[in-house]
Amino acid sequence: MAPVAVAPLFEPLKLGPLTIRNRIFMSALTRNRSVPTNVPNALNVEYYQQRAKSAGLIITEGVLITPQGTEWPHAPGIWSQEQVTGWTKIIDAVHKEGSVIFAQLWHLGRVSHPDAPEQKVAGVPVYAPSAISARGGKFRFIAGEPGYVTPTAIDDPTVLLSFFENAAVNAKEAGFDGVELHGANGYLVHQFLDSTSNTRTDSWGGSVANRSKFGLLALQRLIKVFGKDRVAIKLNPSGGYNDMGMPLEDTIETFSYFISEADKLGIAYIDLVRYVDMLDPIFDGKKRGTKHDIIATYAHLMKHAKVFSNGGWTSEEAAAVVKEGKVEGVFFGMGWINHPDLAARLEHGKPLDNPIDYTTLYGKYFASEEEQRKGYVDYPAAQ
Known part of the structure; x- marks a missing residue:
């Protein structure tokens, strides 16, 4: 029996047609081990199976x-048959261990x-809603460690929507239980939502409804493939992160509208990421983000989708909000990196005592398989 302080996290949860055995979820964690060509490999299978x-x-x-292009090399893709085959091996291993797995679909x-x-292979410019560069950036695998560049404003955003739909088709073929649209952290969907990165004057920008359009249409493309109860x-x-953030009033108006409209689509869940100070960079002497109580501000807008959350939760804090009914499941990130058995440790009252090696978080860009294992699959489980 789990310790009383975390017991609410070990109640099963229905998510559409799926039954999830506990409410301790593993957040998306870029680890850059799909070496060398964006194809999931045997090392990735081992990593996911340990945590499943x-x-x-x-x-x-x-x-x-x-x-x-990606901010890092060796991130996995899902545009080719070889990648689909690689993901299927991971999914089979996860299912064998009794867990459920969603693919997070990502465009930077x-x-x-x-x-x-990857960008050179694609043969296209760096696309964004508007030709506005993000501040910051440090591409350590590129000579000179350059920062972000001014992107090319995409003429027809539906071209990008088709990439999401095709990725969903491949994810379904691979056997994923569902898909999560990455709408956070300053990536493409977030760039359309935010008025500081989207200054378009056509139907894809300007008003809150217009800035929300891309993300809502992307969700509809995913629903077309997976059905609404397997999309999130x-x-x-x-x-904050990746130079994003609007004034508070604009933020609340934009995200309240978007969340309400996304919820009407009947999707499985919306993962609300709390403010995390370490992910909020300083520009011009001040923090970039817009700090406010994310759960209190937006969770009540969700009438159909389950409320999940992410962002620096402790296990006791997470259990408390689940018990209170404010959140139905919580994503943990860093804890899963150095504790492959994180949920089991919490369930049995074991300490989280593996020291984390930050030097190996993203692997080495041109390393042997043995080197790639370090800080990835070699953290021990508790006895």
Whole structure:
């Protein structure tokens, strides 16, 4: 029996047609081990299977929907048959351990770089809603460690919507239980939502409804493939990361509208990311994000989708909000990196005592398989 302080996290949960065994979820964690060509490999299978032994719901690391650049090399994709086959092996391993897995579908938009190998292969510019560069960026795998570039404003955003739909088709073929649209952290969907990165004057920008259009249509494309009860979205209204964030009034108006409209689509869940100070950069001497109480501000708007949350939760804090009915499940991130048995440790009152090696978070760009294992699949489980 789980300790009383965390017991609410070990109640099963119905998510559409799925039954999830606990409410301790694994957040998307980019680890850059799909070496060398964005194809999921045997090492990735081992990593996910270790964590599937106790996680209720697993969200994959961000999965690239097109061979356009990424902030890091060796992130997995889902545009080719070889990638679909690789993901199927991971999914089979996760299901064998009794867990559920959604693919997080990811397009970086303006925070790609034209000199990234994937971007060169794609043969297209770095696309975004508007030709506005994000501040910051440090592409360590590119000579000179350049920052972000000014992107090309996409003429027809429906081209990008088609990438999401095709990725969903491939994810379904691979066997995923569902898909999560990455609408957070300053990536493409977030860039359309935010008035500081989207200054379009056509039907894709300007008003709250117009800025919400891309993300809502992307959800509809995913629903077309998977059905509404196997589609979800991750949102980070407080912004900050990747140079995102609007004034508070604009933020609340924009995300209240978007969440209400997304909820009307009947999707499985909306993951509301809380404000996290370490993910909020400083520009011009002040924090970039818009700090406010994410759960109190938006959770009440969700009448159909389940309320999940992410962002620096402790296990006791998470159990309390689940018990109070404010949130129905909580994503943990960093804890899963150095504790492959995170949920089992919490259930049996075991300490989280594996020290984390930050030097191996993203692997090494041109490393042997043995080197890639370090800090990835070699953290021990508790006895």
